[in-house]
Amino acid sequence: MSRLFGSVRARASLGASLVVALALVAAGAAVLLALRDNLTDQAGSRADSAARKVASQLLTVRSFGDLDLPDDEDQPIQVVDGDGRLVAASDDLQSISGTGVDQVKPDRRGAGEKEDSGDGDREDREDREDPEGGEIDDEPTFTKGSATIDGESAEYRFAAVEVSSPKGDFTVYAGGSLSDEKSAVSTALTAMLIGFPVLLAVVAGVTWLVTRRALRPVAAITAEMSAITASEDLARRVPEPDTHDEIARLARTTNETLTALQTSVERQRRFVADASHELRSPIASLRTQLEVGAAHPELLDVDGAVEDTVRLQELAADLLLLARLDAGEKPGEGRVDLAAFAREELSQRTRDHIDVHTDLKSVEVAGSRSQLARVLGNLLNNAQRHARSRVTVTTRSDGAWAVLEVSDDGSGVPASERERIFERFVRLDDARTRDEGGAGLGLAIARDVAVRHGGTLVVRAAPSGGALFELRLPSPQSSAE
Template sequence: MRKLFGSVRARATLGASLVVALALVAAGAAVLLSLRANLVDQADARADSAARKVASQLVADRPYADLDLPDDEDEPVQVVDDEGRLVAAGDDLEKISGTGVDAVKPVPASRAPEHADAESGERGEKAEKGDKGEKGEKDESGDDSADVGEVDDETRFTNGSATVDGETSDFRFAAVEVSTGSRGDLTVYAGGSLSSEQSAVSTALTSMLIGFPLLLAVVAGVTWLVTRRALRPVAAITAEMSAITASEDLARRVPEPDTHDEIARLARTTNETLTALQTSVERQRRFVADASHELRSPIASLRTQLEVGAAHPELLDVDGAVEDTVRLQGLAADLLLLARLDAGEKPGGARADLAAFVREEISQRTRDHVDVHTDLKSVEVAGSRGQLARVLGNLLDNAQRHARSRVTVTTRTDGAWAVLEVADDGSGVPVSERERIFERFVRLDDARTRDEGGAGLGLAIARDVAVRHGGTLVVREAPSGGALFELRLPSPQSSAD
């Protein structure tokens, strides 16, 4: 199970199914509630209509026995007086609840107010005839008109059940108040059946219980197929990366899908990473090969001299042996520094004055045919003092090696940058070679030989140190026609900001 849901495809399918399931449950609940509310409103309307039809007959002073009550089993009716007695009801009503009156048979006519009114009318018939003239005068004058009934505009609704003609159902009961002149206040209860509501809700619920799982299955299947198709390039990339790892062939590339989505960008980024890795590995291989070649020459020369000296002491070239040893020591130091730089050694945060560096470096150099002129302004930089001193020394070595008679060193500020410039009056560097000379073990054919120059690591070290200090090192033409190397480093103030 854990392995199954470790798949992106499985997680996407599960997530989509859960979201759709929640949406379907919410939508289904809303539909059911809306349907039930609508059908209940319809039952309320039917119950209210039936109650008001009976109420209008009561207002017309129709006797209880002559009331036109609905004989439909879907509309049970009760008429209750102000003392809570059932005075009229449907013929087939057998049981009822929810109206507050459980009686289903009206009280006998002898106990009803209507019967009492009839008896009092007979006893007073004579008196009424005797006073006919007086009463007629009152009627004609309109001073004592007969009372008129009234139906209340407000309807109360309750839930209940009723058994009509052997069938028991749930109902919504409408209660309508009626005021009559002769029979006092009455309440009419009429029911609207909820059978249609219950049937419709049950049908809808059954349809949802059957349809929702089918819909979820369709959504899960479509999501599974879509994600499988979408992730097919990822499987191809994975397979190719596994093959590259097994074969160690960094020249191979993963397939890039002909799309513009995230997977295509992943494939392009992977290929860019492989290209950078291939370049780095090839550079490292060249570096090892060149280092081995550069080390082999002084070691072989030194060994030859020592072997000759051991066999013939009078032929030992001490000066040559010392020169080869010094060259070998310098090459080893350069290789060690490059290894530390490649390993990501941090430059540190010590502050130093570039002008002071220049003065110290020039003071330690022996005078030769090249004059060193300076135009120094105090410029503070932050970083590794040893690495920055190595950069300055390498630039001065390169300038003195190629200058005819003059080297100029200047320090200045340029906005947020500290600038060191080393210029010579030599033949300069061709434009096409101005980036190549910063590669490791690169020497220009016309001026850089093993006898006159170094191993081709000085400028490469200088640029690597500059980059790791957040700066730049470039070469361009000097005013005198030679080469001008410009080192730019961020000032400590700008770094702090």
């Protein structure tokens, strides 16, 4: 059961069925209430109409026996005087409730009707009973009850109409049958009880089929991803449906993720291969020197061994820093003055035949002191390696940015190679010799550090014709803002 409702199709079908069921129940209840109220009002209208017809007769007839009461089995009639006595009723009425008067046979004693005692008495009675006008209440009162007419019992809605006449005050009760209401409500309820489950089954089935069709591309994506995981072939891609919905966007995003993952894996493989290649040469050279020294101590090249050891140490440090950068190491929030930083770095360097010019203006940046020192050191190493006679170091502020520029008067970097030189283990043709260049990691490390600090590192032509490397880092004030 848990596996069944773990399916999106099952949950969608169940959810749609529940929503439709709630809507149908609410709509059905509203329809039944409206139908019942409408039919009840119709029964009340019939009862009110019958009661008013009898009330109109009370204003004109001379005796209650002259009342023309409806003989319809669906309309029981009662006429009650002001003292609560029944003075007229339907002929076939056998029992009644809901009107307040349970009598079904009229009681005319003391109701103002007397035997004629002569002409004079008849004239006096006619004068007394001659209608002189009357009044029928405009607002009827409605009650519910039951009545038995000619052996048939049923529920009724009774209308009570008050009448004021020369003979006295009376109340006319007339009933309207509620059998139509009960029959119609019962029929509608039966139809709903039969139709609603069928409709819910149709909704659930259609939702299941539509959801299944809509999720078919997801099944294909899942199968392809399982195949990619099993084969470890990151060159494969999941199928993209020819739609513009969320599933198509999911497929495209998945393929973009696979592309990025493939690029990252290939980059890591190249990195490992290049690192192994770079480490192999100094290790092989160092081993050879040590083996020769072990066999012939007088031939041991101590300076060469030290040089290879230093190269190994620097390469290991570079690889370790790259690993930390790839792992997302945060730069920190320390404050560094680039001008003071540059002076400190230059004071520890040998100039040889290179003339270093500086134009250093105090400007602060936030970040890792050790990582920024590696950037400055790598840029100075690169400039001194390629400069003919002059290196220029400049620090300045440019709005919200702190700028460090290192330029040389060497041969420069061709425009087509200005992005490639920031790739790992990349050395241009004129810098591939071991004695002139490093492993090709310095500029890659410098750019990675710049990006981690929220800045940029680019290269362009220097005014002196060489290469100018520009490092831009956000100033602490702009970062705070």
